[in-house]
Amino acid sequence: MHGRCNLACRYCYLYEGPDHTWRTRPAAAPAEVLRHTADRIARHARTHALTGLSLVLHGGEPLLAGADTLARFTDDVRARVPADCTVQATVQTNATLLTRDRAAVLARHGIRIGISLDGGSAAHNARRVDHAGRPSWPAAARGARLVADHFPQAYAGLLTVADPTTDPVDLYESLLVLRPPALDLLLPHGNWSAPPPHWGGARHGAWLCRVFDRWWSAGRRETRVRLFEECLALLLGLPAATESLGLQPFDAVVVETDGSIEQVDSLKSAYEGAAETGLDVFRHDFDQALRHPGVAARQAGPAALADRCRACPLVTVCGGGHYAHRYRAGQGFRNPSVYCADLQLFIQHVAGRLAGDTPGTRPAVPASLEGGTP
Secondary structure (H helix, E strand, O other), X not given: OXXXXXXXXXXXXXXXXXXXXXXHOOOEOOXXXXXXXXXXXXXXXXXXXXXXXXXXXXXXXXHHHOHXXXXXXXHHHHHHOOOOOEEEEEEEEOOOOOOHHHXXXXXXXXXXXXXXXXXXXXXXXXXXXXXXXXXXXXXXXXXXXXXXXXXXXXXXXEEEEOXXXXXXXXXXXXXXXXXXXXXXXXXXXXXXOOOOOOOOOOHHHHHXXXXXXXXXXXXXXXXXXXXXXXXXXXXXXXXXXXXXXXXXXXXXXXXXXOOEEEOOHHHHHOOOOOOEEEEEOOOOOHHHHHOOHHHHHHOOXXXXXXXHHHOOOOHHHHOOOOHHHHOEOOOEOOOOOOOHHHHHHHHHHHHHHHHHHOOOOOOOOOOOOOOOOO
């Protein structure tokens, strides 16, 4: 919806990473791009008789486009798709621009509000600053509390990137204060040629294990943690869809502000142009995007994985990890995840807790492996 951000987070893979294509695109998506995008979505829904689709209003900071623009576009998509197709709309924002009026517009138009934070305190968010270097936390905290207090029905939850330099339990509990109905915990984007910060020794996996133990042992579900629930589902042999785990085909594309159809923007953490397809909403439909080699690879399940991954007993749960994290310069994406050791530690830990705390349950993978070198 908007290709710029009012923050200058020091670790941002989009604006501080190797891909600079955002510089050549319009800041905000023009009306003709939004109109053509809504039409392409509707045609795809009709062609495939979809009964539901997910519409994520993203950026940059999408609220720079204006809450009314987000509402009009969402209404346009809903008006164009078949009557029996449900459009689940979410805006992913840093919360600094949220006001009561803007949140009311989003809620009134059935747009749920997801908020990106590094934790529930000023210290956790020290690297989330504006372009003048000023802290974003006061405004972000106000925005998050506004949604929790006054628009709980529109509150989608919080998105946080794991940071092994923080105390995991303290960070998790600080987020609970903001009363999120759901929490997405993501691994920082990195790959074999540009490893993530503080990488090595399965530190990220150990961090996730400690948060999982705190969440699992609470005695009640204080909040949904998508990564944990998806891991448990996969261990029980149930279908689960997440970009970080499992073998389910990934089914998202991005429309940029100039109308370009791209693969998910996390690929921009790998190299310049990694997400490009050469397609756009003016000349191409989403079926053509489905046939693009990069998108097809995300739909191919085990066939797209490295040999070592296909032979691993954790593959049905791990799924090779996040696609962007498999990249190695000169070799492409057919590699294990740079977080292979972390994922192995985390999945085995969750399998062990599941087997130990729920008698009679047999996880789909062993809770321990011989020789555990990934």
